[in-house]
Amino acid sequence: MAKNISFTIKYWKQNGPKDKGHFEQREMKNIPDDTSFLEMLDILNEELINDGKEPFVFDHDCREGICGMCSLYINGTPHGKTATGATTCQLYMRRFNDGDVITVEPWRSAAFPVIKDCMVDRSAFDKIQAAGGYVTVRTGQPQDANAILIPKQDADEAMDCATCIGCGACVAACKNGSAMLYVSSKVSQFALLPQGRPEAAKRAKAMVAKMDELGFGNCTNTRACEAVCPKNESIANIARLNREFIKAKLAD
Amino acid sequence: MWLTQSSIGRKVIMSVTGIALILFLTFHGCMNLVALFSRDAYNTICEMLGANWYAVAATVGLGALVVLHFVYAFILTLQNRRARGASRYAVTDRPGKVEWASQNMFVLGVIVVLGLLLHLWDFWYNMMFQELIGATGQAHHLAADGYHWIEQTFANPCKTAVYVVWFAAIWFHLTHGFWSALQTLGLNGKIWFNRWKVIGNVYVTLLMLMFVVVAIYFAACGGACCTGCC
Structure with missing residues (x-):
């Protein structure tokens, strides 16, 4: 049964x-x-506009939990607390109680500068992806779908890694501002598949070098990233990236 | 050089030096247990580890490991603070799966180093150092009498308490450090994560108990129990 709640919202202006x-x-x-968190913020902004005040700026796009644009640090947790991990747009007001104080902050990390209020610039992730997060495909005759057989388990695991939407919650939660969960998921989604192997060493080296260059921190295995990831990415990916990177460097 | 120039390389330095230090602690802990059974046997080990060239070389190597581990911890912490940025969250909520030790490794490390300085003052300074400077008389005589220095140190209850707190800090540091070192080397995965955690917790608990037992034993009876039975 839906009910109405009243609460105090503290939101970051910058x-x-x-x-x-x-x-x-x-x-x-x-x-x-049963209002979603972002709908609640829409209501807040309508009220602010009606009062002649500047609306509160926050990122959002698909509102279906798949685009990775929403990025709010709610009551000390990236995307707010949910049972199994979800993005801010999939957080509903039923998770809060009457009389609560809800604190909304931006992702705070040197590599994610604030654009305005709680909207941060996450183009650093795009740069890491562009450094090697792809498979080079020469144009030509299309391959038969079953030309390379892939065990189901590997395909599933690669898919799990590929579900990382690059929202940046891992960086936001990490006390070191490390992007290792993101980078390792993007490296893993290719490293696990035969099509990704030819460029695996080059990819791991290039993406880690770009991550370091952009000022992300060093991973100290606190697991905060894994705990808040809306797509439940595992730190096993980080171990895989370490393996790929060390192997690639030793082979140089 | 990728070991010093990349984030993963710097972590590999922490990992390898950390594992080497755990192995050293294992040797040290086993050696200490001998003091529970025989004064002569313990002092024989101390004599073997006096100012002999191999013992001095090993000590220098060990010192280098500690310095490397600490210097890189410092560098990594500074870089991580810079990456975190100047603004801090007003509200933070530590998720259940994040261990306290994992977020306080540097602080624990500083406590470990402070304890190490006290430990070197209590033992190394009176033993190997005296032999190295060619001390004579009583100081020379006691330089290889490790058993005497254990008795002397743990006869002081305050010092015993400080040592036990030190051991607890090392235990906390290692409960995270053990699996973290293997994770950094890539020797981990979804299945091995829980295995390494259990193996690590059991190993470091037994390891630190070896140290605690010796400290408590000598604090309780000052080695008298041993002298009585041997």
Whole structure:
């Protein structure tokens, strides 16, 4: 049974990367608990606009949990607390109680500068992907789908790695601002498949070098990334990336 | 050089030096247990590890491992703080699967180093160092009497307490360090994760108990129990 809840929302306001930023707060009244978190923010923005105030800026796109655009740090957890891991757009107000104080912050990491309020620049991830997160395909005759046989288990695992949507929750949660869970998932999705093997060494080296260059931190295996990943990526991917990287460097 | 220039390389340095230090602690712990049974046997080991060339070379190597491990911990921590950025979260919620030790390895490491300095002052300074500087008289005589220095150190209850706190800090450090070192080397996966964690916890618990037992034993009876039975 749906019910309405009232709570206080503290949201982060910041005019660009150089601004110091501050919290603003507002009392939200009678919000139906089957409202999604982003819909609640839409209501907040309508109220702010009606009051002649500047709306609160946050990233969002598909609102279906698959694009990786939403990126809010809610009550100390990236994407807020959910039972099995979900993006902010899949978080519903039924997870909160009447009278709660809900604190909304941006991803805080040097590699993700704030554009405005809680919208951060995650193009660093695109640069890492562009450094080697692909399979080079020469144009020509299409291959038969079953020309290379792949064990189901490997295909499934590669698919699990490929479900990483690059939202950046791993970096946001990591006390070291490390992007290892993201990079390792992107390396793994190819490393596990025969089509990815020819460029595996080159890929691991190039993506790690780009990650380091962009100022992400060093992984210390705290597992905070794994705990908050909306796609439940495993740190087993990080072990695989370490293996791939060390093997590639030793073979140089 | 990828070992020093890449993030994974620097972690490999931490991992390999860490594993080597765990192996050293295993040797040290086993050696200590001998003191529970025989003063002469323990002192024979101490004499063997005096200012002989191989013992001095091993000590220098060991010192280099500690320095490398600590220097890289410092470098990694500084880089990680920079990567984290200047702004801090107003609210943080530590997820259940994140161990306390894993987030406090540097602080634990500093406690371990401080304890190590005290330990070197209590033992190494009175033993190998005295032999190296060619001490004479009483100092020379006691340089190979490791048993005497154990008795002397743990006769002081405050010092025993400090040592036990030190052992606890090492235990915390190693419960994370053990599996983390293997993870960094890539020797981990979905199945081996839990195995390494159990193996690591059992191993470091037994390892640190070896040290605690000797400290408590000498604090409780000052070695008198041993002298009585041997």
